[in-house]
Amino acid sequence: MTTRLKLAVWKFASCDGCQLQILDCEDELLVLAEVVDIAYFKEATRHEDPGPYDLSLVEGSITTAHDAERIRQVRAQSRILVTIGACATSGGIQALKNFDDVAVYKSIVYATPAYVSSLATSTPIADHVTVDYAIPGCPIDKTMLLRFLSALLAGRKPDIPTHTACVACKHSGVACLMVRGIPCMGPVTRAGCDALCPKFARGCFGCFGPSETANVDALIAQWREMGVDEATIMRAFHTFQAWAPPFRQVGDVVKSQTSPSRGASQGQGRQGHD
Amino acid sequence: MSNRRHILNADAFDQLFDALRDAGYTTVGPTLHDGAIVYDALTCAADLPVGWIDVQEAGRYAVQDTGSGRYFDYTVGPHTWKRFLRPPREPLFEAIRSGAGVAFHAAAAPEETYALMGVRACDLAALGVLDAVLTGQTYVDTRYATRRSRAFVVAVQCARAGNTCFCVSMNTGPRASAGFDLALTELKDAGRHVFVVEVGSPRGATIAAALGLRDSTEEDWAAARAVSAATAANMGRQLDTTGLVSLLQQEAENPLWNDIAQRCLACANCTMVCPTCFCTTVEIDSDLEQTRASHTQVSDSCFHASFTQMHGGPPVRDTTSARYRQWLTHKLSTWHDQFGHSGCVGCGRCVTWCPVGIDLTAEAARLRASHEERA
Numbered sequence: 001m002t003t004r005l006k007l008a009v010w011k012f013a014s015c016d017g018c019q020l021q022i023l024d025c026e027d028e029l030l031v032l033a034e035v036v037d038i039a040y041f042k043e044a045t046r047h048e049d050p051g052p053y054d055l056s057l058v059e060g061s062i063t064t065a066h067d068a069e070r071i072r073q074v075r076a077q078s079r080i081l082v083t084i085g086a087c088a089t090s091g092g093i094q095a096l097k098n099f100d101d102v103a104v105y106k107s108i109v110y111a112t113p114a115y116v117s118s119l120a121t122s123t124p125i126a127d128h129v130t131v132d133y134a135i136p137g138c139p140i141d142k143t144m145l146l147r148f149l150s151a152l153l154a155g156r157k158p159d160i161p162t163h164t165a166c167v168a169c170k171h172s173g174v175a176c177l178m179v180r181g182i183p184c185m186g187p188v189t190r191a192g193c194d195a196l197c198p199k200f201a202r203g204c205f206g207c208f209g210p211s212e213t214a215n216v217d218a219l220i221a222q223w224r225e226m227g228v229d230e231a232t233i234m235r236a237f238h239t240f241q242a243w244a245p246p247f248r249q250v251g252d253v254v255k256s257q258t259s260p261s262r263g264a265s266q267g268q269g270r271q272g273h274d
Numbered sequence: 275m276s277n278r279r280h281i282l283n284a285d286a287f288d289q290l291f292d293a294l295r296d297a298g299y300t301t302v303g304p305t306l307h308d309g310a311i312v313y314d315a316l317t318c319a320a321d322l323p324v325g326w327i328d329v330q331e332a333g334r335y336a337v338q339d340t341g342s343g344r345y346f347d348y349t350v351g352p353h354t355w356k357r358f359l360r361p362p363r364e365p366l367f368e369a370i371r372s373g374a375g376v377a378f379h380a381a382a383a384p385e386e387t388y389a390l391m392g393v394r395a396c397d398l399a400a401l402g403v404l405d406a407v408l409t410g411q412t413y414v415d416t417r418y419a420t421r422r423s424r425a426f427v428v429a430v431q432c433a434r435a436g437n438t439c440f441c442v443s444m445n446t447g448p449r450a451s452a453g454f455d456l457a458l459t460e461l462k463d464a465g466r467h468v469f470v471v472e473v474g475s476p477r478g479a480t481i482a483a484a485l486g487l488r489d490s491t492e493e494d495w496a497a498a499r500a501v502s503a504a505t506a507a508n509m510g511r512q513l514d515t516t517g518l519v520s521l522l523q524q525e526a527e528n529p530l531w532n533d534i535a536q537r538c539l540a541c542a543n544c545t546m547v548c549p550t551c552f553c554t555t556v557e558i559d560s561d562l563e564q565t566r567a568s569h570t571q572v573s574d575s576c577f578h579a580s581f582t583q584m585h586g587g588p589p590v591r592d593t594t595s596a597r598y599r600q601w602l603t604h605k606l607s608t609w610h611d612q613f614g615h616s617g618c619v620g621c622g623r624c625v626t627w628c629p630v631g632i633d634l635t636a637e638a639a640r641l642r643a644s645h646e647e648r649a
Contacts, residue, residue, distance in 0.1 A: 031562045150560045154567070159557065163542060163578045166629075170546035171362040171573070175310035175352035178629035179335045187541035187629050201308060212579045213540040213594055221537075222333070222630045 005153065008040035008053040010074050012060025012067050013094055013122060017139035018085035019043040019059050025142050032146075035153060051077030055152065058131075061087040061094060061122045068119070068128055075129035080152070084145070086138035086240045088125045090209055093138075095122040095243035099251065122243070133158060138207040138240040141192050161191040162212040165204050168195040177203055183223050185236060188214035209241040216246045279495055280487035284460075284467035287319040287345070290428070293484040294389040299426050302358055303391030304348065309337060311351040313358070316391055323348060330436045330510070330622065333631025343467065346460050349436035350394055350621050354549040355401060356573075358388050359425065360408070360418045364571040366556070371565045384417050389426040393454065395447030396439075396621040398429055400549030402453060406613050407552050426477060429454035433501050437510035438622030440635055444513065446619045449502035456482060459498035470498040511622060513635045514642065515606075522607040525641050526599065534637055535595035537630055542575035544624035544632075545601060550617050555580070576600050606638060 009019055023044060025032060039049035056078035062068050075081055083089045091098065097105065098121045106113040125131055135148060144160065151158040161167075165186040169176065172195050177184040184203035186195075190211040197204055210216075220233055237250035282290070294301050301316045306323040316322065328348040329336045340347065365381035393401070405422065408415040432439075432448040441447030450457055455478030459470040470490055473479050545551040555574040560567040574581060577597045582590035591597050609617030618634070625633045 028562060035562045035564075146562070147559060150562055150564075151558075153562065154560045154564055156558065156560070163575070163580070164539070166541040166543050167546065167575070170543065173312060173353060173357065175308065175312060175335070176543060176627050176629060179333055179352075179627055180309055181334075181336070184629075187539040187543070211541075213577075215536075215539050215594065218537050218539055218630055 005036045005054040006039045006049075006052075007036040008051070008056045008074075008078065009038075009043065010040070010056060010058045010060075011042065012058065012071065012088065012125070013063040014060030014085065014087040014092065016043060016059070018088075018137075021084075021139050021142045021145060022057070025146060028146055032149070036149070052079065053077055054079050056081045057084050058082065058088050058125050059084050061091045061124060062119070062128055063094060063122045064118050066117075071125060071128050080132045081125075081129065082133045082135060082148070083125045083131050084135045084140050086136065086207065086209060086244075087122075089134045089136055089244075090241050091122045091124050091243035093240050093242065096238060097122060098243055099238070124243070133160065135160060136190060136208045137192050141194070144192055163191055164211040165189045165191045165193065165195060165198075165208065167191050168193070169198050172199060174198045177201065178222065178226075181226060183226055183228050183232075183236070185219070187211075188216055188219050205239065206237070206247070207240050209244045210247055214246055216250060220250070278473045279490040280471045280473070280482065280485075281490045281494060282458075282469045282471050282485055282487055284345070284462070284469065286486055287469070289485045290456075290481070291316065291318050293481050294426065294428075296484070297426075297481060299387055299389035301389040301391050303428075304346075304351065306337065310335065311337060311348050313351075313353040313355070319345065322346070322392075327434065328436065330438045330626045331631070332438065332625050332633045332636075333628055335626050342462070344433070344460060344462050346392060346430045346432075346458070347434050349432060349434060349439055350397060350623060352547060352623070352627055354547065354623070355390055355393065355397055356404070356549060358386070358390070359401075359421045360404070360415070360552070360573075362573040364417055364554075366569040366571055368569075369567045381417075384421050386421055387424045387426075388421065389428060391428045392430045393427050393450075394430060394432055394441075394621075395450040396441045396444070396619045397549055398427070398450045398453045399441075399444070399446035399619040400621065401427075403550040403613075403615065403617060403619065404552060406615070407550075410613075426481070427454045427456075427474075429457035429474075431457060431459040431498065431502055432505045433460055435505045435508040435510060436622060436626075438625040438633075439509050439620065440511040440513050440622060441620040442506050442509045442512070443515060443635075444616060444618055444620030448505040449499075454478070459501055461494070461497055461501070468494075470494050511620075511625065511633070511635045513606075513618075513620065513638055515616070518638065518642070519607045519610045521642060521645050522603045522638070525645055526603070528641060528644055530637070530641055530644055531595045531599045534598050534632065535593065537632055538594050538598050539630060540577045540594045540597060541629060542577040543627050543629060544634075545575040545577060546573065547623040547627040548605075549619060549621055549623065550605075551575070553581070576604070602634060602637065605634070 086092050102120050148158045168191050182203050185206035186204035189204050189206045190208045192208040237247045241247050303316045304311045305314045305321050311323050322345050325342050368379045370377050408418045429450045454474040457472040473482050553574045554571045557570045557572045579589045605617040
């Protein structure tokens with residue numbers, strides 16, 4: 001009855017954490033290996049079968065000219081291409097370089113900057129090729145990945161939530177951290193982690209990226225009311241999902257809305273992201 | 275009449291917990307957890323947040339220990355009784371492949387038998403609203419109906435009004451007069467600490483008979499009434515409902531909806547903490563081998579894009595403005611058209627638990643002012 005999908009897992013600029021989530025599906029791994037043909041997955045095995053592939057899971061962002069070409073080849077060999085994780089979906093934490101001059105960093109970090117051949121930007125896979133589905137998260141949630149694969153195998157539309165992380169807090173019975181004075185990115189962050197941090201009274205870090213209607217301006221206005229300083233606001237939004245709109249624009253929001261009455265040094269109450 | 279009102283000494287309060295346990299109930303009610311008064315399992319009176327109060331404002335919540343020794347001086351918190359009677363995730367059925375066919379198995383009937391300890395008048399009204407929606411229509415939510423009909427309700431007559439409370443405006447409180455099995459009014463002064471116990475049902479009478487109660491006096495009853503009168507006089511919020519049903523429908527195109535949307539996070543918190551919001555979606559799961567599939571009812575929100583997503587186009591309500599308007603007008607206006615009463619009970623949770631403090635009573639008042647300005 002089942003369709004045995006030929007699977008490839010690709011790595012671009014990334015930390016491998018999302019690929020490790022696949023290997024972390026310990027209880028399901030044997031079944032997974034039965035229902036899909038793992039044809040290319042270097043994190044798991046040096047064995048490789050040539051394409052084409054039914055399903056390509058792509059981890060990582062594009063930071064080199066070489067990778068910009070390689071993703072085209074991956075796309076050409078893949079029936080369905082799915083980005084896994086923040087790097088592939090929105091450029092990752094390495095997209096912080098998009099806001100700055102990479103040549104300066106190169107000159108500071110490397111003894112011979114000329115040896116480094118990289119693009120000035122870190123960009124999501126969808127900037128280069130057509131992406132069929134995007135699984136968010138830094139890293140991805142293995143349960144979401146398994147649900148995605150199960151849906152695909154059954155020929156059902158995968159259900160990848162785009163609403164806010166707040167829903168998971170409410171389902172779990174977590175009393176809203178924001179309302180209790182702890183800054184939290186949950187109201188602008190999409191669900192998928194099952195409120196991992198808020199369950200431990202830590203404000204959401206936004207690992208899963210912007211929710212479908214992320215009203216970043218409104219959240220920032222409230223954070224300011226709570227006494228969060230501008231530098232902390234910038235840092236909170238410019239992490240794993242820095243290049244994902246509208247988090248990308250937070251630098252402009254912070255600059256344009258800074259006023260003398262809202263000083264930058266009332267850092268009290270910022271317990272979530274210190 | 276007098277035999278339906280009694281006095282229970284506060285130092286014998288555990289007798290009620292014991293009697294409920296002996297009768298087979300799992301008692302759930304307010305308890306302090308992680309800086310908030312939530313609803314969870316209770317085994318004895320000491321599990322209640324004794325001496326604690328909550329301090330609420332739009333988008334703000336904190337708890338304080340007053341050392342008063344009183345059991346019920348807080349109002350309502352982040353949880354609602356939906357959590358127990360209609361949990362956010364409910365299994366519906368499983369389909370299991372067997373040979374050439376598929377066998378369908380309905381989810382097992384719920385087995386929980388709850389005693390809800392400390393139900394306030396607003397929340398009692400909310401249960402009435404849910405009863406009408408989930409059991410009073412053509413299609414009955416049988417899992418809710420099962421748990422609801424079994425649930426033993428211990429109401430508590432509020433002795434404090436919170437800053438976001440407006441039950442008086444919604445005509446739902448602060449005094450519950452029906453719909454409970456037992457109702458408690460806490461009286462504490464220098465001389466004594468007692469509960470005036472009202473019996474509201476035969477089931478309540480059975481439990482009451484197991485307690486060491488004595489008859490209440492007219493003075494006790496007057497004191498209990500005075501508690502409610504004082505609470506009613508101290509509502510933190512009010513909502514003018516005069517003509518509101520038609521007013522809101524006439525203001526569908528008011529630019530104020532866009533103004534609210536500028537501040538609204540569309541996070542869905544208001545709908546999730548609302549004791550009457552009932553919307554759900556269905557989540558489908560299957561195993562990797564495709565031998566089993568399951569359908570689960572999951573609480574949903576009109577603030578989600580998927581809520582009005584239809585085939586081949588953007589959601590019907592494609593903006594936060596449209597979604598907030600839907601939520602507020604349904605709660606305060608079209609709910610009347612649909613079910614014959616308000617969908618709002620004045621508990622104030624949506625005001626307190628909005629992360630940016632959007633206040634339904636203030637927004638309704640602004641819409642009214644805008645309406646009257648043009649009239």
